[in-house]
Amino acid sequence: MIPAALVLFAALLASVHLARRWTLLRHFGDxxxxxxxxxxxxxxSGVSDWSKERATRILAIRMMGKSLAAGGLLLMIALPIAAVLAIGPVAGIPTQDALFDPTARLSILAAGIALAFLRSRVRRLGLRHA
Known part of the structure; x- marks a missing residue:
């Protein structure tokens, strides 16, 4: 189960890296x-209904475009995890079982917390580009 947890952790890291690199939160902020x-x-107030309707239509089109872009980006970011869950059983790695195993999930959580702590320490010490 540990190899499957490591594969899931690697896929999760890849997804988090893509989310940070492609500034997913900025897209949803926009x-x-x-x-x-x-x-x-x-x-x-003081603006004609015609102007409000026109502006609302334009903003709705922009919102639709941003929604589609953010949704597509979210799908691309989730792709490493989906690929690992789909390909793992074919390759003989029980990734789907590890996803529902409490021990594997706890180990992935612990590794993620440890990595986040390590990243914050490295950043705080100024060793970011070392």
């Missing part, structure tokens, strides 16, 4: 900003 802008537009 989506939220468009939503806030549309609420402000609709709440404006």
């Amino acid at each position: 989506l939220a900003a468009i939503g806030r802008r549309s609420v402000r537009t609709l709440a404006r």
Whole structure:
């Protein structure tokens, strides 16, 4: 079960790296900003309904585009985990069993916490580019 947990951990690291590299949270932040802008537009007084409708249509199109881009990005980021879960049993690694095994999940959690702690220490010491 430990090799399967290590493979899952590696896939999780790859997904986290992709999320950080492709700035996933920024994409969802942009989506939220468009939503806030549309609420402000609709709440404006002294503006004609025609202008509000036109602005709302334009913002809705932008929001749809950002939603599709963020969703596609989310699918691409989840691809390493999905690939490991699909290919693992074919390769003889019980990755799906490890996903539901409490011991394997705890070991993945412990390794993730240890890695995050180590990254924060390295960053704090200024050894980021060493």
